[in-house]
Amino acid sequence: MKLGVVGKGGAGKTTVAALLAEAYVAEGRRVVAIDTDSNPNLGISMGLSLEETEAVPVLPRSMLVGVQGDVTADELIGEYGTDTPVGATLLSAIKVTEAGAGCTCGGHATVRSLLSDALADRADVTLIDMEAGLEHLSRSGGTLAHADVLLVVMEPSRKGVLTAARTLPLAEELGIPFTVGLGNKAKRPDDRRFFEDLCAEHGVPLAGVVPHDDDVVAAGRTGRCLTASSAPAVRAEIDAVIAHLDALTG
Template sequence: MKIAFVGKGGSGKTTLSSLFIRHLAAHEAPVVAVDADINQHLGAALGLDEAEAAALPAMGAQLPLIKEYLRGSNPRITSADTMIKTTPPGEGSQLLRIREDNPVYEACARTVRLDGGDIRLMATGPFTENDLGVACYHSKVGAVELCLNHLVDGPDEYVVVDMTAGSDSFASGMFTRFDMTFLVAEPTRKGVSVYRQYKEYARDFGVTLKVVGNKVLGQDDVDFLREEVGDDLLVTVGQSPWVRAMEKGRPARFDELEAENHLSLQTLRNAAEESYGNRDWERYTRQMVHFHLKNAESWGNAKTGADLAAQVDPAFVLGERSAVPQPS
């Protein structure tokens, strides 16, 4: 299942996404974690030192490889140069799976050892000096969207994406790629403003959204969040000595995390599993095609010099039955 953590800058979404990833690893679940935030901090939150985090390969720099692999033998895609971030798979496309080894993971993912198990970590890559004034961050996040469009995942497998802050996630169709979106909100007016934006933008796309109240100090904070977001409030998280020690670079074993926070993380997992059970692969594929056609008309056709609508395979539906391994 695919899970996103979103929220305004400083809300604690990276910390909570890293705790959730640790929780999954402790329960021996296969996990691919993706840092898609313009501020790349997920690696550090998962215990990498500064040098290790800086050495993570940038997905944005591997776009040619990613495109060439994913297009496979799809006859509707004449070259990797005509693929854009929204290009959907079709007959002959190479699909990604959580547990496999493939050239995309080899180039873009690194193994991180956590208490209880290993996870794969991928990162879009930070803004570089060469990007300043000539590129937007969404060009890097496009590599993540392309991979999610070609990913077949099962109910006991997890992709966890730490998204860019605020409502920037709506600059593409990637916000529809998730079974569950956890919006991390502080109990303040600014803290819930991003929630209102997300709720409004996602209304027509069947996005499952739950709020995780963070930095909650007491019942008054809980009451405030409940009043502002209603039944979308799933769980709240307070101050954590374990997290504070982790942020100082001195984390204890994960099983020493406070019991109430372990319960909160299990609540997140239960909600995600329930949402995955409602996944509609046909709608999932239809939304993918919708955003591809929209991007093709808006800018993709002009940029590539091709009719990108012709890349759509009308008979293809992404799903578990399409997960038969294909030859490289």
Template sequence: MRLAVAGKGGAGKTTLSATVALLAARGGRRVVAVDADANPNLATALGLPSATAPPPPVPPSLVSRRRGGAGLLEPVDEVLDRYAVAGPDGIRLLAMGAAAHADEGCLCAAHAVVSSVLEDLGDPGLLVVVDMEASPEHLSRGTIRHVDAVLLVAEPYYRSLETVRRMSALVAELPVPTVAVVANKLRSPGDLDAVEEFCARHDLTFTGAIPWSDAVGAADRARVPVVHWPEARDVVVAARTLAASLGRITGDPLFD
């Protein structure tokens, strides 16, 4: 399965991406994590040591235009061997190219690279988790047109929910089979009710809920993955339940 995680800035995309990836890898699934954010943070959320060199971006020279879009010029396994960084529990981490300098232009080539890599990472036994940036540019460019599911992360307030609604409409124009919403940072039953009501009103598939926890921030400050932070156990349990629900919707269990 190729799973992209999207939503408004600060909704918790990176933390959730890392948590799902780590849980799946611990369960025996082969996992590739793709940091598709030009401001990358997935390596830290996965628990890579600060001394670990960041993954080098796959160069645009490995991508060629062809009928139907861009494509890799080399086998994707060779690209992983050359450009992925080894993470915890056997996870391999790839990164999108980021801006090195101000005023240097758009990231069109980086988007083409991500799209090409995702197209070729279609092995059914592999879980690919894509941590997207907050901008809808991945959708307007069709960068994630080859994923199997998009998980939209919503906080229980209007602007976050509206972002999810707009993104869902864009995803619907791509050949992506599954779009689902997860409610994150819930502080009360009323928060859950608000997200569920919004999803029902806009015909969005609701797939799970994650509670608010101060432990998530504490883990982040300590540069420790949430799955390794005992005080965040309720968040980890909720993420596992979410993944199981998403697996039922897609027909592809994220955890073996």
């Protein structure tokens, strides 16, 4: 499965991506997680220190991966992949380190070639943590054009659900087979009902609703890894989301 995780800024998609990676590994699946945010923090959420995250090598721009490309997936993971404490392999596709360095289109092209079929023999799940917004869906060729599922993380607000609704036609135009919403940070008693009602109103398939958890907040503030045992209610919902995605993709 090739799973893109998207959403508006602050929705919690990097935390969700890390929790999904850990949960998939716990099921015995081989996971490659690709951080495409120009301000990469997925490594921290997956248990690396700040220093280790900063040291993750960035993929060369516009590299074509595959038997007809510049390198094979094995070569690329061997040189640029970083093992993480949650058990997934991390790749960093994009990183902005200086002003005026130009656009990041080449990095997105590399990710697109990775998602074609290049990682099929190295990963059961390829998980892509995208930068905030929808611009990556409008790039030439579409960064996530080869994804199987697009998961739109939504905070409990009308704007969060509207972002998911606006994503649906873009993903369909790219040919992504499935796009679903995932409610996150549900704190009020009526938050689940809010997601269910508003998603139904705007035609957004709802994969689940992740509850608010104080330990998730604490992990974000301290920069530590959020493990399954520290937030059992969150993990239970993540497991249910994985089961939903498995049922979608067969």
